Amino acid sequence: MLCSDLLIELEKPLSSSTPHLPEKQCQVVKKEYHEFLASTVQFLHEVQERQMLWHWGPYSPVxxxxxxxxxxxxxRQANNQNRSFIEQQMGLYSATGCFGKSQEVLRRDVELVEYMNDLIDTFN
Structure with a gap:
């Protein structure tokens, strides 16, 4: 199941021995980060479209x-590292130096969680 595979990946400790990546690698890191978020938003949008069609309730598997x-x-309770996925991403991307002192990772991740919260509210 995809969810359990994701959970296994999230359980792996983060390691980053490079304090700052070269600009060319940073461009790739940023591009992949934005693609990951876009894919997640697209997935949530598809769920939202189907929720509007089917009107699932709070007892549905979805x-x-x-x-x-x-x-x-x-x-923080979803894994044994006691760090949310957002915190793990912040640590990972902070170590690359690609986002500078920007809080872009935190801001965009929080926006995604807010979208999830709004979508969850439609099930009631």
């Missing part, structure tokens, strides 16, 4: 999967 996904992104 609702449970969204709540699990939201918890994975925003909760």
């Amino acid at each position: 609702f449970n999967a969204l709540v699990w996904m939201q918890g994975l992104w925003a909760s």
Whole structure:
């Protein structure tokens, strides 16, 4: 199942021995980060479209999967590192130096969690 595969990947400790990547590598890191977020938003949009069509309730498997996904992104209890996915991403991307002192990773991740929260609210 995709969710369990993601969870296994998230359980792996983060390691980054390079304090700052060269600009060319940073362009790739930023591009892949934005593509990852865009894919996640597209997935949530597809769920939202189907929710508008089917009107699932709070006892549906889709609702449970969204709540699990939201918890994975925003909760420290979803994995044994006691760090949310957002915190893990911030640590990973901060170590690259590609985003400078910008809080872009935090801001965009929080926006994504807010979208998940709004989508979850449509199940009630």
